[in-house]
Amino acid sequence: MTNWVRACATDAIDAEDLIMWEHDGRSFAIYNTDQGFFATDGLCTHQHYPLEDGIVIGTVIECPLHGGRFEVTTGEALSAPVCEDLKTYPVKIEGGSVYLAID
């Protein structure tokens, strides 16, 4: 059975932005994009830097440290210096809140 956990209110994340959310000792990045809300691991796969201050362009997150880019809908690593994909998590919106399915 899917373990849905409430992360935040939908209005806690600005449009074209993200927040970091800590849960059970893990960091998650939750994005509000023009295609909806998405969630990934919160640390870049390149040098494990928090994505929090990164720039969201469409559905792409750019790591603030070295500019590595990921597609947030799939987690795919798009360009150097990142090569390893980000893990993604299913998201649902219910009653004005963002829920993540955490394994």
Add this chain to the structure above:
Amino acid sequence: MNAPETYAATNAASTGVSIDRKRLKALARRTDRPGLVFIAKWLAALACSSFAIWLALGSWWVWPAMLAHGVILCVPAYALSHETAHGTAFKTRWLNEAVLWATSFIYIEEPLHRRYTHTNHHTFTWHAGKDSQMPFATPMDFRGWLQEVSGFGLARFHIAAMLRLAAARYTPMMREVVPESELPKLTRNARLFLALYALLAGLIVWGVGWPLWFLVLPRVLGAPAMLLFTLIQHVEMQENSPSILESTRSFGTSRTGRFLYMNMNHHIEHHLYPQVPFFALPELHEELRDQLPKPDPGFWRTNLEVLSVVLRRSLGRHTKARSIRQAPHMIGQGRFERIAERTM
């Protein structure tokens, strides 16, 4: 390839500088327009300097014309190659990558090598043996200055790196900063670049003059100007410090200098927040002003003081500069202990 888990990359966080998060996001916002305007102005300037060379061909005046053209060619090519390696020059990604390739061709560095080594430079800014973009040994002496500013040191490194990549004979530093899975791409790209350089050489040998007058000789003549800009980013500053304020220098410069160098005279600001594009660096500077040291004096004065310091160091005289910032251990008299060897 990765920094140790406990290592804090050299940036705003490791320096203790902060900015409101929403303000940072606003400053880091991407757009194509400033980059396109910059390129339009750059190409217009190159067209003017090319015309001057064309007018001067056959006379002694061709040499100053090629020098001016070389400065206009080399400094912005370096600056654009740097900005696009960060991916901050344009919002449109293919445009960013196309300009990275074109300007890296002029800069003579394989584009992904440019990006990965610069990535490493931001992680380990001015850390001996770790920063893959330390172009000279520190503390610098006059011999090191000559090697750097003449362009011979960088040219030797770039040519050797290109040949090694093309031959798939990677150095330990290449293996350190580039993921194993990416190395074949660097090899493919280096071979393509070498083929294009060979084509240019072939044209010259065949008797076609334009690559020599408009590209090769100006590239050689303009390199020192480019290197005087890059030299003062970190020279005389503190090695092995987590603080960008200690390792890096910002300096004032003229409107022309800011244009040619794409505002990278705000070098501390750039290292603190590398996600901020070139056109927003003056605003970032204003935002952080109270947390930063005063920028060093203008481009020429800073360079003259550096030259004076390295000359005096080679002569065994006292090395305190008149006004530019220096790390405490750079100031003294007599024999200096070598802190860092060059890594490029």
